Amino acid sequence: MNRPALAALTEAWQSRADWALQALDERAAEDGERAAYHAWQAPAREQLNRVLAGSDFVVEQARRLPAMLANLHGSGWLARALAAGELRAALAAQLGELGEQADDDQLGALLRNFRNAQQVRIIWRDVTRQADLAETCRDLSDLADACIDLAYHWLYPKHCAQFGTPLGRYSQQAQHLVILGMGKLGAGELNLSSDIDLIFAYPEGGETEGGRRSLDNQEFFTRLGQRLIKALDAHTVDGFVFRTDMRLRPYGSSGPLVYSFAAMEQYYQDQGRDWERYAMIKARVVGGDAVAGAHLLEQLRPFVYRRYLDFSAIEALRTMKGLIQQEVQRRGMAQNIKLGAGGIREVEFIAQAFQLIHGGRDLSLQQRPLLGVLDTLCDQGYLPDDVVSELKEAYGFLRYVEHALQAVADQQTQMLPEAPEARARIAWLMGYSDWASFYDDLAHWRERVAWHFAQVIADPDDDAPKAQAHPADEWQPLWLSGPNQDEAAALEQLRDAGFADADEAWRKLCGLQASPALRQVQRVGRERLDAFVPRLLAQISEHAQPDLALARVLPLVEAVLRRSAYLVLLTENPGALQQLVILCAASPYIAAQMARYPLLLDELLNEGRLYSPPQADELASELRQRLLRIPEEDLEQQMEALRHFKLAHSLRVAASEVAGTLPLMKVSDYLTWLAEAILREVLNLAWQQMVLRHGRPRRADGGVCDPDFIIVGYGKVGGIELGHSSDLDLVFIHGADPQAETDGERSIDGAQFFTRLGQRIIHLLTTQTTSGQLYEVDMRLRPSGASGLLVSSLAAFHKYQQLEAWTWEHQALVRARMLAGSESVATAFEAIRCEVLGQARELAALQQEVAGMRAKMRDNLGSRETAAGTADNAFSATAPFDLKHDAGGIVDIEFMVQYAVLAWSAQCPALLRFTDNIRILEELERAGLIASEDVRLLQEAYKAYRAAAHRLALQQLPGVVSGDLFHDERHGVRRIWQSLGLG
Template sequence: MSLPALIAVPPSLNGLVNSQREAFREASREASNASDGPAVAGWSAARWAAFDRVLALSDFVAEQVRRSPELLLGLVGSGDLDRPMAPGELRAQVATAVAQAANEEELGRALRQQRNRQQVRIIWRDLTRQADLAQTCRDLSELADACIDEAYRWLYPRHCEQYGVPTGQRSGTAQPMVVLGMGKLGAGELNLSSDIDLIFAYPEGGETVGAKRALDNQAFFIRLGQRLIKALDPVTVDGFVFRVDMRLRPYGSAGALVLSFNALEQYYQDQGRDWERYAMIKARVVAGAAEQGEQLLQMLRPFVYRRYLDFSAIEALRTMKQLIQQEVRRKGMAGNIKLGSGGIREVEFIAQAYQLIHGGRDLSLQQRPLLSVLATLEGQGYLPAAVVAELREGYQFLRYTEHAIQAIADRQTQMLPEGARDQARVAVMLGYETWEAFHEQLMHWRERIAWHFHQVIADPGDEAGGRCEEVAGGGWLPLWEDSPGEEAACRQLQQAGFADPQRAFRQLAELRGSGVLRAMQRIGRERLDAFIPRLLAQAAEHPDPNRVLDRVLPLVEAVARRSAYLVLLSENPGALRQLLALCAASPWIAEQIARFPLLLDELLNEGRLLNPPQAPELKAELRERLARIPEDDLEQQMEALRHFKLAHSLRVAASEISGTLPLMKVSDYLTWLAEAILEQVLALAWRQTTARHGTPLRADGSLCAPAFVIVGYGKVGGVELGHGSDLDLVFIHEGDPQAETDGAKPIDGAQFFTRLGQRIIHLLTAQTNSGQLYDVDMRLRPSGAAGLLVSSLGAFERYQLHDAWTWEHQALVRARVLVGDSEVASGFERVRAQVLGQPRDQAALREQVSQMRAKMRANLGTRATEAGRGAHAFEAQAAFDLKQDAGGIVDIEFMVQYAALAWSGAHPALLRYTDNIRILEGLEQAGLLPGGDAEQLREAYKAYRAAAHRQALQKQPSKVPGDQFAAERRTVMRIWAGLGLG
């Protein structure tokens, strides 16, 4: 493409110029201390015409001239405005300015003043058509190279004076820094207001020499890199030099600022992703040690260019473009001439697709400047000459347009202006009389580029010009890859509904920089990169997306190395949706899944997840699972039991959260689950113990089969298990304690059943990779912790009738056989009925129950209701302990237990059930408790337990605000007093 035509500035812009010309004249007079001094006196009409043109079109140049007229006067006086720079001349000017700096503040000022001077010169020559696109880009890139390298060369020796000379541990030589320029800087194609993408490196590890305190080489270069960025990036009263972007380095902003050559090579070899190959094509040494820098690029070349024909690059570039298109649509950036359809990026993608595919074999493609690559593609026959001609002309038109947009205000933007004045400026700079004429030509080139891009990059299955299928969560990928920067990322998070976007951004940054991610292989990192945007997209659909991230990101970190789980969630949006819903609802579930990621499999089938099986189906499923495992593989059997428990506990919790399972059913299922597990644990323990010692005998000499039961007390006995409940158990047998077993290593019956009990406890409580099955509490056995682990039925009966305390009889109300021998179970039921139904002095019973409850309140309850004094004492409480405070769960349980002990002798039907709800129904049916009172106690009990379940799922103690359940508590305390329990 030839230079755009130099047409006159329209009259609508002249008003901008007149005032600026007069202001400049005044300023120049002051600068030269003479009336219409010699600085401008000799200006020709052509010079003033150029002045008017440039200042009408560029607010940036107008501002620089207004602030510093001597800048323009110097450029005119030196002749720099009227000629191209000779090779090395621009660098020499920067070097001269930098050499005069005495400190870092002066260094920064010198660099900024040089940048402003050169920027005015470059824009002036571009707008007056004294320089073409190639020369403008070359000057800008040389300016950046000079500023970076001269700043480095000024800083490095002073840094060494302070910290010592960084020295290689292996070579023993001084270590320099290498600065790689990426993107347009690397290709020598910098635009008028581009930032610079850099990567810092140093050749070899070691430490500094010559300072009082040695410093690790990496720490030395990190501090040096920070000083170099400070010299270039911050905006001061003199402006800035270049905006520095370091996010293309390994691990992005979470990674170390500087890495050794070996660390860089290892990273790209193990974890480098497709987009990093794409970026590394243009990498060039722009500052520091050039020779060592070229060695580094040679080390990284195999990562960029494969030795084989790499057609996978097409798919990678296609995905990248789909993500860009989604972002353009999301942000309404159709007017973006870089990222929009038919924009600059599409021409770059076409060229780089061929480079990545063929560059490993065809060395002629291993180059950086885009126009040179296009020429090679034509010369080597990869693309027809007509196609290359259209791509070249369209690309140049877009780059001229990009420079025109940025020349106006020195802003880093590729968006077409919307205001009439700036539209007129862009049209003039491109050689068009009107915006409409310019825009028509622009759209022509964008359409041609888009068409060619589709031929090379688009999915073969797509219709020409059709919209690409969206990449799931693609709008979030730039944020995850840290490309938009913190401010833009937080803005996107806030717009998506994150109440605390800074916290979310920080969490994602911490995940990016975590040790787990650093250790991931490339395929795992690619899977994570595919998953996180999907996670963010779905999290944004929740009422509290911050909470979702709080609870799900620990899981992501836990499973990152087992990236198959990430694939599972990426490829099953329903499973991911279910995961987020469950984790948002319950930190307990989130923690369970994070600890045991195998639970993610349960999310694949929503119908199964939210419909846990009935008790017989539970038992059958577990039997079938264990039947597939060899009997001698105890480790696998224990894992299978734990996986079964984890999976079904999750299903019950999910069903409760979703509302498909009411409270009473939740406890039923959790209790059935415990019974199914105990049945198989008893069978395993029996099989293992008898295999070692043989089978014990009954008193009549017959074999026990097994003459043993597991009795459940408390919540499991009362069919009221909650999430994470432990098991209160008692073991009872009816074997002959003296008779020896019939095995190869015989022991007496008492020892056998003790070892059987120990085995059961081990199987239940042992920690494996999948955790433990249950915590087990055996303190309710006869004589508590001082008693035998396993009792005979006769010993149990004698203890209960003659030695047990009243509180132990209260506990027996909720005791039942969970699994084991049916004959022993019948014997236990007989003993229980006999013990609970015996005559009692009701006054003494009331006193004993009241005293026990008072002790519990004093030790465990909230002080405001200690001993339950006063029906309104609780009103001053800050919190209400659902279980222990007056009017709470334990009060209801104690009333039920008191009633069973007091009246079951006359009403044995009260002993039929062990759960509080059905005992209360029995009391109502027997007329022992007024119907209204019984119903109110049942409703209060269910309400308390439902709240306790919610607290458990939230990983909170069973306490709620003190003003909750006031009516229920008054009712419970009234009925308590009415029973005479005081």
């Protein structure tokens, strides 16, 4: 946010400075003082000339108090930025000198003189370019904070001495006022002559005690609030401190001056309006009881930030902007750089639109400073880098113009002047040689802001030429007339639009009109539905299979009738609606996920991101950053964040698979990476909770665990072959001393600790919330299965695998690998795995056991009509082929790979390097244990089966195809099965 360098101090401006300096000298002489401005040395003397030429307010204050400028100069305050808290400390010191007998008038005089001196200092540093925008806004906000809070704390004991101390009815604790700063004050962004918007509240009702007569707390704080406003706002011979505006409180000027917390919460819950949500984004405790104020803001947070995507906020902001534009036109304020087109308010609206829409779910957007919000919009991918850069540059330029306008006379104005001399001064203060060159740059930035504002806030229909009808218009009569519509005409329109079964489509639409859920929807929800459905029909009519698209999207529409903000999202974003229709028509799995979890609609807003899932390290980083923004103690939010993350990324993978941008192997990779990232964070959360409660467990050497625990994945997750809706086969192992006590106050032994840790992990993974559960978890592959301990020590796991495990358990171990946890325990586990799998086996016995287990599985799980694919009719078009369980299918390939690892890894340890079937087959080929052509056949068959199974899963169909498919693959797999001596 650069601004032009200082403009030259021309003869005209020097003449103005000389005149002001002479006036100051004359005024000082009248008081018998000599400020000796002529004796100032460069650069202070040059700065003095510049400030006197630029600001009438500084000249006026220096004439009123001749020693003010000299004192500021002598103290060094003009030449340096203030440290944090320095301004407040200076005011507190002056208030401390007032004495106990001082009255409110003396308080007001002190505050005004302090404010005026600081205002002179801030203008000085702004005009001379010693302070940037951030420093100026920070100093002004700190000045307001100090004046408000210190004045309140000065008045409070005097008020209590007069009326008694207010006590809470239930807590019986002394009550304090909570002063909320709104708008630019709340955000720490005050301008040079800003008013301050305040709201007063107090925690509890009750009465005062210790006064001459008891007062209700409401009356006590009302009177105290009035005294505080007078101390800040009243105009006296010394001026004012801050113009104070209380109209943002509930019910505005017609409502009480102060509210209890309960009344505040009730008001915003029942009657809070959209513009009040917008205002509450900036709310900050600026005075009074900071602790109670934090509780109040937490109570009001759900009003501001909705848990769902709230695109209704755009319509609210659009309405507010329309009202502002009407006022601008009525009052001839087009040259207002705040409210006019392309002004400061439009930049604020852009940022706050995203905050209101996404802030309930993305906690990083729950912040007050506008520039911080813009940076977050860039970092989180809501807006492109170049857009954010342009908005920040424009905002900085506009704020510098605002400060230049206000520095002249300390007037609250954002209007560009009309008088030539006044224009010349503003241009000069901004660093330009003339008004024309300044105005060209100003017009450029306002044009850019207006353009970006239109992209975010403007009605999507506004882009269409006015003479051209919107495609949705032709569907509006059909929908709005509903069952009263001429059915023949409706059917004809549906047929003309490409519906193969127009009668069924019409029945579905009439069913939606008559649904009981719709009858319970409030008026605004009905209006949103009426705006959305014609757009939906227009979009569906462009699809190749409109009947299918309508059938799959309507359940989503019914699901969100009571949460119609989702309909606004789709109405406001035609691109998102288009993607919804495409994806739902392509996959009933995606359609069902959307209907069950409408929050996934957010993912449709960014088509590039939707079809480009991130890499493994990006996934892990994104999840970690998302959880870091949630308070550690907020388990509910953490669980929701994990679930939303999983749903969102699962959708991206499914969408990419449907679109053909992600091949099968990559689909499994991404789904597995997603599970690993989630498991790492779940382990971290569970570990933190357990350590907080019980302390850390210990290893056998006495050292503390950190965490000496691993989550091992078996089956599909272990083999990097996860599919949509796959469960997780997990085993938990620790490397601690089971008998050693933890080091916390509520200590337990290591065995108990890790058992509870395992239970906690399962709870985090499987608990049903509004966003579903993370994963189904199967722990039956642990030692001794369902009857065994939930968590095994390394030693117990080793012993079990060597002495007790069945051959099928060693087969499962082939696909086992560490997913999350301690590297040292993972290394020990891998050594056990290699030792167990790498032991020499008698091949005939192994063949018999593997073949026997496979036969049992076929009998129990294979297609009965074809004897699990072994009967003569197995290859007919009328017979089913179970891709997984029938002969020649997926499990046959998996069993052959597992048999090969158990049979040959003793002489070929390289077979133990990987856990996925494709790469194990490559090692078998490399070792010459299976012929290359057979390896290729098994790999291609395996990928073909799995690709077909994935497609069926996306269509929500079982993994069964017609028996006349995959003949070559099935024959080849059975031939190799027999060649290995397995059948």
